[in-house]
Each structure stands twice: as structure tokens, then as C-alpha cells.
Amino acid sequence: METLDPPDNQLVERTQAGDARAFDELVVRFSPRLYGLIYNMTASHEDTNDLLQEVFAKAYRSIRGFQGKSSFYTWMHTIAVNMTINFLKKRNRRKTMSLDDVDNGILNDPDFIAATSNGDPSHSANLGELQIKLNESMLKLSNEHRAVVTMFDIQGMPHAEIAKILKISEGTVRSRLFYAHKQLQNHLQEFIKK
Amino acid sequence: MDNNDISKLLRLKRYEQPPAEYFENFLAEFQLRQRVEVIHRPFFQIAWDRLCRFLTPPSMPRLAMAGSFAVAVIATGSVLTWSDSETEGLSPTLTQQAPAPSSPSKSSPAVQYVLPAEVVTYASARRSF
Numbered sequence: 001m002e003t004l005d006p007p008d009n010q011l012v013e014r015t016q017a018g019d020a021r022a023f024d025e026l027v028v029r030f031s032p033r034l035y036g037l038i039y040n041m042t043a044s045h046e047d048t049n050d051l052l053q054e055v056f057a058k059a060y061r062s063i064r065g066f067q068g069k070s071s072f073y074t075w076m077h078t079i080a081v082n083m084t085i086n087f088l089k090k091r092n093r094r095k096t097m098s099l100d101d102v103d104n105g106i107l108n109d110p111d112f113i114a115a116t117s118n119g120d121p122s123h124s125a126n127l128g129e130l131q132i133k134l135n136e137s138m139l140k141l142s143n144e145h146r147a148v149v150t151m152f153d154i155q156g157m158p159h160a161e162i163a164k165i166l167k168i169s170e171g172t173v174r175s176r177l178f179y180a181h182k183q184l185q186n187h188l189q190e191f192i193k194k
Numbered sequence: 195m196d197n198n199d200i201s202k203l204l205r206l207k208r209y210e211q212p213p214a215e216y217f218e219n220f221l222a223e224f225q226l227r228q229r230v231e232v233i234h235r236p237f238f239q240i241a242w243d244r245l246c247r248f249l250t251p252p253s254m255p256r257l258a259m260a261g262s263f264a265v266a267v268i269a270t271g272s273v274l275t276w277s278d279s280e281t282e283g284l285s286p287t288l289t290q291q292a293p294a295p296s297s298p299s300k301s302s303p304a305v306q307y308v309l310p311a312e313v314v315t316y317a318s319a320r321r322s323f
Contacts, residue, residue, distance in 0.1 A: 053224055
């Protein structure tokens with residue numbers, strides 16, 4: 001018989017009652033998603049690892065204050081985004097991203113297949129270059145715009161959820177997205193023209 | 195290149211993930227860091243945390259607990275200070291009202307005033323007999 005994973009709120013209640021193992025389960029459950037969020041904002045695996053550790057440590061310290069007004073998912077993302085933005089404000093240097101770590105799952109993605117299916121090897125090479133250029137363009141966005149793009153386009157979160165996490169209106173989320181897409185389009189357009 | 199192309203390219207970025215082993219080790223590293231943090235925490239902080247855990251309901255924020263504690267301390271302090279000042283305030287009044295045992299009663303103006311009044315009263319009382 002298959003055992004069902006306990007829901008987040010149950011694990012949260014157990015953690016609040018002092019069960020550290022319940023929090024371990026939350027760490028396992030949320031770390032891949034939060035890793036993606038932080039990584040796409042910092043563009044550094046090293047910084048992401050340190051920040052992710054700090055995010056979970058902070059969440060553990062303040063979990064007794066979590067009253068369930070929002071979902072635990074939203075609460076965790078709020079901590080992660082705020083800590084990452086604060087970190088980026090302090091960090092002056094900007095690192096470039098590497099696509100060496102791209103997961104093999106990309107090979108099964110319909111968008112990737114569609115983009116590379118014309119059989120032209122130069123086309124897929126261009127796609128790789130385009131991805132690198134995209135990463136560079138991402139780094140040119142402001143922290144706030146990058147956060148919105150990461151959550152909406154990369155993580156597939158709805159506007160309402162992003163608005164809750166960033167404590168801004170849905171309209172602001174939409175306008176930031178519009179502006180960020182325009183900027184990315186301009187950067188990539190220049191690259192394509194070359 | 196339109197907005198849709200940008201969205202498609204951005205969606206591909208979700209594959210930029212570390213290998214699976216990373217997440218297996220991540221929890222172990224987190225637990226280790228937590229233990230190290232506990233070792234380096236001052237004793238009073240650990241004691242405070244345990245007290246909070248023991249006294250408060252699980253969803254009560256630590257800040258609220260600290261606030262309640264601070265209010266309780268201030269309230270207790272105010273009550274103690276008030277009762278002290280009450281005692282101090284009463285003492286001078288009592289000292290003024292009660293005659294000092296060592297002071298000579300004849301030198302006191304109040305006694306000088308009272309004594310003739312009493313004599314007069316007594317004399318008039320005798321006269322009345």
C-alpha cells in the first residue's frame with residue numbers, strides 16, 4: 001500500500017511542536033524549488049547553496065511565528081526572495097551563469113525539441129548561445145524584475161501568488177513582467193542581429 | 195523574437211539544476227550547520243527558546259512572547275516601585291503627626307499653645323463648680 005506524504009501544514013504543526021524531523025521533510029520537499037528560485041536570481045551555485053542554508057535556518061527559527069495566514073509555500077518563498085534581494089543589494093560583483101549544469105530533462109522538454117528539431121546542428125548551437133545570452137540579459141535586469149521573471153516564467157507561478165510573496169499588487173507584477181520581457185527582447189534582438 | 199519566444203527560452207532555464215546528489219547532501223549539511231549553531235549559541239538564548247517552547251502555544255510568535263514578557267516585567271516593576279513610594283510617602287506624614295519622644299515638649303510651639311488653653315479650660319471648669 002502506498003503511503004501518502006503528509007501535507008505541508010501537518011509538517012509545520014509538528015515542527016512547531018518541536019519535531020525537528022518534520023522540518024527535515026520540509027527541507028527535502030522545498031529545497032529543489034527554492035534552489036531554482038535563488039539560483040536564477042543570484043546566478044551562482046555557491047551563493048545559492050549558502051543562501052538556501054540560511055533561508056531554511058531562518059525559517060526554522062521563525063516557524064513558531066507562522067500562523068497559517070498564507071500557505072507555507074508562500075511563506076517560504078517570501079523568506080527566500082527577501083533574503084536573496086537583500087543579499088544581492090550587498091553583493092556588488094556580478095557573476096555570469098554557466099549552462100554546463102543544465103539538467104538532462106531539457107532534452108525531453110517540448111519547447112527544446114521544437115527549437116532543435118529542424119536537424120540543423122548550427123541551430124541548436126545557436127540556441128545554446130542564445131541561452132547564454134539570455135542569462136547575461138537576465139543579469140542586466142534589476143533584482144525586483146529578475147525576481148518576477150524567475151517566479152513567473154521559470155517557476156510557472158501565477159501572478160496572484162507572486163503578488164503575495166512580493167507584497168505588491170498584481171498590476172505591479174504584470175507591469176514588471178512586461179518591462180522585463182521588453183528589456184530581455186531588446187538585449188536578445190541585438191544578439192540576433194549580429 | 196516576440197514575447198512568446200522569450201517565455202519559451204526562459205522556461206528552459208528551469209533545467210538549470212544541480213545533480214540529484216546535491217539535494218541528498220543538502221539536508222545533511224543543513225543538519226550539521228544547525229548543530230554547530232546550537233553549540234555556538236549563548237546559554238541564555240537556548241534557555242529562552244526552551245522557556246518559549248514550554249510556555250507558549252505553538253503558533254504564538256516569539257516576538258509576541260518577548261513583548262508579553264517585557265510587559266509583565268514592566269508591570270511588576272511599576273507595582274513594586276509604586277508600593278515603595280507609597281511607604282515612603284506615608285512615613286513623613288506619620289513623623290510630622292507623632293511627637294518625637296526625645297524632643298522636649300515645652301519647646302514646641304504647639305504644646306505652648308495647647309497648654310494655656312487646657313489650663314484655661316480647667317480653671318473655668320473649677321469656676322463653674
